[in-house]
Amino acid sequence: MAVPMPTPATRWRCSQCGNLTRFDVVRSTRVREFVHLDLAGEPRVEETELLAQAVEQVSCRWCAGTDTVEIVERVDAGTGPDTGSTAAGRGGSSDTA
Numbered sequence: 001m002a003v004p005m006p007t008p009a010t011r012w013r014c015s016q017c018g019n020l021t022r023f024d025v026v027r028s029t030r031v032r033e034f035v036h037l038d039l040a041g042e043p044r045v046e047e048t049e050l051l052a053q054a055v056e057q058v059s060c061r062w063c064a065g066t067d068t069v070e071i072v073e074r075v076d077a078g079t080g081p082d083t084g085s086t087a088a089g090r091g092g093s094s095d096t097a
Contacts, residue, residue, distance in 0.1 A: 003058040003069050014060035016068040022061035023069065028054045 006012055013020055034047035059066040 003055055004071060005053075005055055006071065006074075009074055010071045011074045012058060012069050013072045014063060014065055014068050015070055016065040017060060017063040019060050019062045024059045024061055025055060026057040028052075028056060 003012065011020060012023055014023075029050065030052040032049040032051055033045045035043050036046050037043050057066060058069045060069060
């Protein structure tokens with residue numbers, strides 16, 4: 001099952017175990033490279049241009065599920081519920097005399 005690459009707004013998630021961070025990815029790439037050979041004939045790639053890329057398979061590293069990886073929306077760390085770090089939480093307005 002082909003799964004698209006994540007974008008800045010999405011991420012992969014294994015629907016079987018909930019994994020969000022560890023995946024094995026099989027992909028095909030087509031590149032153009034500028035190869036420089038030194039005087040001894042040793043090649044060194046100096047430039048690489050990605051021409052095409054196709055994700056063939058994504059599997060979960062934790063449970064080895066292959067048809068269980070899906071794309072989900074990425075949750076930004078700054079948009080979650082209040083963490084309770086207010087003045088009252090530090091003893092500001094909750095003190096009694």
